[in-house]
Amino acid sequence: MTAGLILRGVHLTRGTIPALRGIDLTVARGELLVVLGPSGAGKSSLLRAVAGLDRITAGTVAIGGRDVTALRPGQRNVSMVFQSYSLLPHLTVADNIAFGHRIRGADRRAAADRAAAAAASVGCADLLARRPHQLSGGERQRVALARALVREPDVFLLDEPLAHLDAALRTSMRTEIRAVHDRLGTTTVHVTHDQSEAMALGDRIAVLRDGRIEQLGTPDEVWHRPRTRYVASFVGAPGMNLLPADGPLRPPGTAAGAELGVRPEHVTVIAAGSTTDGAIGEVERVEVLGEDALVHLRLGAHAVVARVPARTRPAPGDRVTVHVADEHLHAFDAITGERIPLPAEAATR
Numbered sequence: 001m002t003a004g005l006i007l008r009g010v011h012l013t014r015g016t017i018p019a020l021r022g023i024d025l026t027v028a029r030g031e032l033l034v035v036l037g038p039s040g041a042g043k044s045s046l047l048r049a050v051a052g053l054d055r056i057t058a059g060t061v062a063i064g065g066r067d068v069t070a071l072r073p074g075q076r077n078v079s080m081v082f083q084s085y086s087l088l089p090h091l092t093v094a095d096n097i098a099f100g101h102r103i104r105g106a107d108r109r110a111a112a113d114r115a116a117a118a119a120a121s122v123g124c125a126d127l128l129a130r131r132p133h134q135l136s137g138g139e140r141q142r143v144a145l146a147r148a149l150v151r152e153p154d155v156f157l158l159d160e161p162l163a164h165l166d167a168a169l170r171t172s173m174r175t176e177i178r179a180v181h182d183r184l185g186t187t188t189v190h191v192t193h194d195q196s197e198a199m200a201l202g203d204r205i206a207v208l209r210d211g212r213i214e215q216l217g218t219p220d221e222v223w224h225r226p227r228t229r230y231v232a233s234f235v236g237a238p239g240m241n242l243l244p245a246d247g248p249l250r251p252p253g254t255a256a257g258a259e260l261g262v263r264p265e266h267v268t269v270i271a272a273g274s275t276t277d278g279a280i281g282e283v284e285r286v287e288v289l290g291e292d293a294l295v296h297l298r299l300g301a302h303a304v305v306a307r308v309p310a311r312t313r314p315a316p317g318d319r320v321t322v323h324v325a326d327e328h329l330h331a332f333d334a335i336t337g338e339r340i341p342l343p344a345e346a347a348t349r
């Protein structure tokens with residue numbers, strides 16, 4: 001079966017800055033791939049390279065088995081939704097949605113029918129007569145999605161479409177994006193800097209760093225087997241604790257010069273004295289987040305965060321025993337940052 005989208009050795013320079021530095025990526029037909037990374041990692045540049053909005057300096061882009069590297073944006077049959085939605089203020093919602101379709105030659109009636117169907121598919125059929133200034137942020141976002149959908153693209157490119165929405169709306173809209181995707185089955189690349197959005201939405205996640213893909217995997221793989229220290233600390237809220245291997249959590253058999261990682265969810269905090277197994281630490285700060293609490297601990301020279309049930313949380317100043325089961329430890333090369341398999345990890349494979 002042909003892939004939905006293939007990038008091979010893609011480089012892109014924005015001004016004088018190398019924004020993409022050798023991207024190799026295959027997105028399956030019908031897959032929803034999330035590109036995750038911090039500001040400046042090259043996420044928008046990757047979408048622009050696929051859409052043809054910027055000329056790549058090396059490499060190839062193929063969509064649905066067709067090499068589009070030399071084609072103009074209008075010839076690629078991709079739809080892009082920008083962070084800003086870029087709706088035309090003087091047009092109604094119906095005309096905004098139909099716009100892309102009309103300029104491609106469809107007659108007025110057919111374009112209006114398609115616009116109404118696309119609006120219905122993202123739940124904004126009742127907004128067709130309004131203008132953009134009469135819409136909330138979430139409604140604008142839906143209209144922008146509908147406008148992209150109406151073209152029935154081969155690839156759907158979403159550039160942080162939820163960035164301007166409040167937290168509750170972000171959560172409900174990401175569910176809707178997934179539902180629309182599952183219904184239509186269009187190959188989709190969704191860009192975000194929000195790791196929880198990436199985990200919730202993606203069939204797979206490509207973690208981008210400085211114009212390169214640091215890891216490409218399912219949300220489970222990225223969470224349980226981060227390929228590098230960077231991925232380990234970027235994914236998770238908060239990310240993984242990282243400590244020197246000769247520090248307080250040293251498991252048997254860890255090479256000196258490695259760094260150990262443990263997710264806050266896997267740090268057990270027990271009142272000091274009730275067990276001898278573990279390291280002694282002191283609670284510095286506690287943040288209660290509803291059901292859970294984040295406990296900021298000091299273990300000798302090191303800071304560690306634990307996520308514990310709020311009802312069992314210790315208090316600032318408490319001396320506690322900190323324990324991590326061997327199977328929850330990760331190790332990374334202190335110099336390269338690459339993952340090093342631990343004996344407990346090998347045993348669970």
Ligand SMILES: Nc1ncnc2c1ncn2[C@@H]1O[C@H](COP(=O)(O)OP(=O)(O)OP(=O)(O)O)[C@@H](O)[C@H]1O
Pocket residue numbers: 014015016017018019037038039040041042043044045046193
């Ligand atoms: N128009 C431009 N001219 C010059 N350099 C640019 C331009 N746009 C982006 N860059 C640079 O290219 C690199 C990648 O930027 P890009 O916008 O792709 O990152 P991003 O991951 O999408 O970031 P953000 O989350 O902030 O949108 C950055 O170093 C950025 O400063």
